[in-house]
Amino acid sequence: AAGVIQSPRHLIKEKRETATLKCYPIPRHDTVYWYQQGPGQDPQFLISFYEKMQSDKGSIPDRFSAQQFSDYHSELNMSSLELGDSALYFCASSLRFGRGTDTQYFGPGTRLTVL
Amino acid sequence: DAKTTQPPSMDCAEGRAANLPCNHSTISGNEYVYWYRQIHSQGPQYIIHGLKNNETNEMASLIITEDRKSSTLILPHATLRDTAVYYCIVSGDDKIIFGKGTRLHILP
Numbered sequence: 001a002a003g004v005i006q007s008p009r010h011l012i013k014e015k016r017e018t019a020t021l022k023c024y025p026i027p028r029h030d031t032v033y034w035y036q037q038g039p040g041q042d043p044q045f046l047i048s049f050y051e052k053m054q055s056d057k058g059s060i061p062d063r064f065s066a067q068q069f070s071d072y073h074s075e076l077n078m079s080s081l082e083l084g085d086s087a088l089y090f091c092a093s094s095l096r097f098g099r100g101t102d103t104q105y106f107g108p109g110t111r112l113t114v115l
Numbered sequence: 116d117a118k119t120t121q122p123p124s125m126d127c128a129e130g131r132a133a134n135l136p137c138n139h140s141t142i143s144g145n146e147y148v149y150w151y152r153q154i155h156s157q158g159p160q161y162i163i164h165g166l167k168n169n170e171t172n173e174m175a176s177l178i179i180t181e182d183r184k185s186s187t188l189i190l191p192h193a194t195l196r197d198t199a200v201y202y203c204i205v206s207g208d209d210k211i212i213f214g215k216g217t218r219l220h221i222l223p
Binding site for chain 1: 149151153156157158159160161164202209210211212213214215216
């Protein structure tokens with residue numbers, strides 16, 4: 001079965017540069033979530049989109065922005081990168097039923113290294 | 116904050132059943148119990164979820180107490196490939212709040 005696709009898988013940037021991470025959800029899934037996992041930490045929710053509208057927001061820095069496009073793929077844009085932004089970034093997708101059973105399926109992640 | 120409490124680590128012998136407990140005493144009526152696992156630096160993998168009845172799939176079984184305040188994930192025949200961090204999550208229709216999870220070590 002098709003899974004969530006994330007690109008690139010690895011990204012190296014310098015401080016103060018920008019980065020764009022892409023997420024392609026499972027076909028027919030309408031909701032996308034972004035999570036950040038720092039070294040030795042548990043994943044932390046950043047932001048989510050349902051039907052191209054932001055649906056929830058977590059601990060996402062103001063330097064980051066995201067959107068969901070008409071084909072449901074999503075992009076996470078990160079500007080003025082800092083060393084502390086080095087982390088694994090996971091995207092997850094789900095199909096919203098609204099009955100507490102919106103199982104999220106995660107992609108393989110993008111490893112961002114900021115030098 | 117996460118709504119669940121799990122032991123930080125557990126060991127299980129290969130081929131035996133691994134029973135991972137989780138406390139979620141503040142769970143509300145419309146919240147499901149989900150289990151995910153993360154094998155080193157890979158994306159979290161969905162295992163199973165349930166509301167109040169016990170559930171079984173090809174990966175595991177989920178036993179939820181009648182008062183829904185705790186649950187147990189059972190991996191019936193653990194293998195070395197089951198070594199991972201297992202997260203018990205209480206969720207409605209929104210974001211996942213990951214707690215610390217249980218680091219399960221499968222011993223050969």
